[in-house]
Amino acid sequence: MKAIDIIRDEHRALAAVLRAMEFTVAGVRAGRFAPDFRLFAMLVDYIVRVPEESHHPKEDEVLFPLVRAACPEVEPILDELEAQHQAGEAHIQELGMALIHWQAVGDPGFARFAAVVGRYLSFEWAHIELEESRLLPLLEARLAPAARAAVDAAFAANADPWRGRDGEFDALFSAIVAATPAPMGLGGPAGRG
Ligand SMILES: [Fe+2]
Structure with missing residues (x-):
């Protein structure tokens, strides 16, 4: 089913960016990299804009309503996923504000940013896991x-809204890969690409 392949591909791209965020925060915490605020801004921009502007609308406005009508047994999972999409908005705002705070105050702001990232990553991994392990297999098995x-x-x-206008999300993804320190990305050890 092409739609499910598209959802899985989108999850893979988002997961790569989430892992880059995890890796880069851990590197700064351990003193392996200097903070590269341009990279953190790109990571937050991707994490905020791609799900909000492309992935979730595709699920909330296209996939879920069709599936709700065709396969009523998935309704409780869809209710939970939609509630998570709503809850994600508060997490995302917190992420942007924590990054601005860190940039404004310097080193003392890192702990708050790292804590917000930790909470956001747990939330988002659980969300992707719910879709991948419960919703998609059920759709593959039950949809007529x-x-x-x-x-x-x-x-x-x-x-293909995933790519954004003029491929801007693809370009952002490539820029993140280029700036993320090796071995996770292609950037230099100082994390400045
Ligand atoms: Fe999803």
């Missing part, structure tokens, strides 16, 4: 061929 075709057609009609 007509419903699968309807979801795939809706995704195809939705073009």
